[in-house]
Amino acid sequence: MVARFKTQVGIVGAGPAGLMLSHLLHLHGIDSIVLEARSRQYCEERVRAGVLEQGSVDLLHRSGLGTRLDREGMRHEGIEIGLNRKRFRIPLSELTGGKAVTVYGQHEVVKDLIARRLADGGDLRFECGEVSAHCLESERPLLRTSGASGEAEIHCDFIAGCDGSHGVCRPSIPVSALSTYERSYPFAWLGILAAAPPSRGELLYMHHERGFALYSMRSPAITRLYLQCRPDEDLDQWSDDRIWSELHTRLDCDDGWQPIEGRILQKGITGMRSFVVEPMQFGRMFLAGDAAHIVPPTGAKGMNLALADVVVLSEALRAYYKKNSTGPLDRYSNVCLRRVWKAQRFSWWMTSLLHCFEDASPFDRRRQLAELDYLTGSRAAAASLAENYVGLTMEF
Ligand SMILES: Cc1cc2nc3c(=O)[nH]c(=O)nc-3n(C[C@H](O)[C@H](O)[C@H](O)COP(=O)(O)OP(=O)(O)OC[C@H]3O[C@@H](n4cnc5c(N)ncnc54)[C@H](O)[C@@H]3O)c2cc1C
Secondary structure: EEEEEEEOOOEEOOOOOHHHHHHHHHOOOOOOOEEOOHHHHHHHHHHOOOOEEEHHHHHHOOOOOHHHHHHEEEEOOOOEEOOOEEEEEEOHHOOOOOEEEOOOOOHHHHHHHHHHHHOOOOOOEEEEEEEEEEEOOOOOEEEEEEOOOOEEEEOOOEEOOOOOOOOOOOOHOOOOEEEOOOOOOOOEOOOOOOEEOOOOOOEEEEEEOOOEEEEEEOOOEEEEEEEOOOOOHHHHHHHHHHHHHHHHHHHHHOOOOOOOOEEEEEEEEEOOOEEOOOOOOOOOOEEEEHHOOOOOOOHHHHHHHHHHHHHHHHHHHHHHHHHHOOHHHHHHHHHHHHHHHHHHHHHHHHHHHHHOOOOOOOOHHHHHHHHHHHHHHHHHHHHHHHHOOOOOOOOO
């Protein structure tokens, strides 16, 4: 017995993209059903990104999700770039007419969105089992689920593939309909979450001859630190002592500043990849967020791009349902890709600037150091970084 449901937009994935899309559609009076493979608890505890661009903060506010963000988010008006045990501040707000970034964990955004969707009567189906997408080129595309609770069909007007980089939506589009653009990097990040209060107020991106390190925080009691490592790094070889020792080697500064140590709560390896699929739509399926593009985390763009995509998609769906206009849906991919490629460029640039490349020639190494010197000594260069870091204006 197959249970049958109808909705206007079937959304696969309850990450930032899927949940925000469902929320924005609800505000526009459009129905959706969200299908999520994992449990609610898993989604709410998955620690990933943590830097919100100004536009993402504004979006959370204007869609009624700013209360806890205002209370617990940490507004940063600058970041620091480190080189040779010295730090240089990039005054983001001063260089961008008052814009800033806010440190607020992705899982906190997810918690707020889930709570709000459920309070608004939203249909979120966690642990939904295997999902497959069908009839994408027809007027009535279809999502099928099969799991412990039986089989179901969700008949939709549109499908939003918000199921991340390993989801089922992108692979359900014929390969011949898509072009992919990809770059891999010869390193990864070893990231830790530590029960230690931040010993400084702003993020520190440190270039060191042993490899890049990032000092960041998630709350007044929790710090998040990263070390450049090999992509195939064996985490078992990294005792807590070894991690702290390497963090000190790379991050400690001549003026005496150093990270405060604390109990390591979580550690993991994050790969580095640049990936874009074009177009971000096929028939009546629209891809958003990591399902369509991946950026290396150095530019802090992944979650922000996911949110920007679904703003465009929700406005296009609003135009379809409220004004009977298909133009914005037809333009969805092109509008998103303009922003995606600028974020790709910036993330690639930050990654290339700050990491050590084992195969770098002496010329490449000198050029990299000159670029860091230019960035930390030129207001124009710093302004370009600041404009991109706080986020380019959202277009839709
Ligand atoms: C391990 C990891 C660490 C990261 N760390 C950082 C970082 O430190 N800094 C940074 O800036 N960015 C980071 N990112 C990037 C950032 O977190 C992502 O860009 C962001 O999560 C994108 O949101 P999304 O909603 O598009 O996708 P996701 O957050 O991936 O959400 C997709 C959702 O779809 C669900 N799903 C997948 N397949 C199916 C299926 N078949 N059926 C139903 N549901 C499905 C998943 O369970 C998930 O809940 C990280 C990403 C990863 C994967």
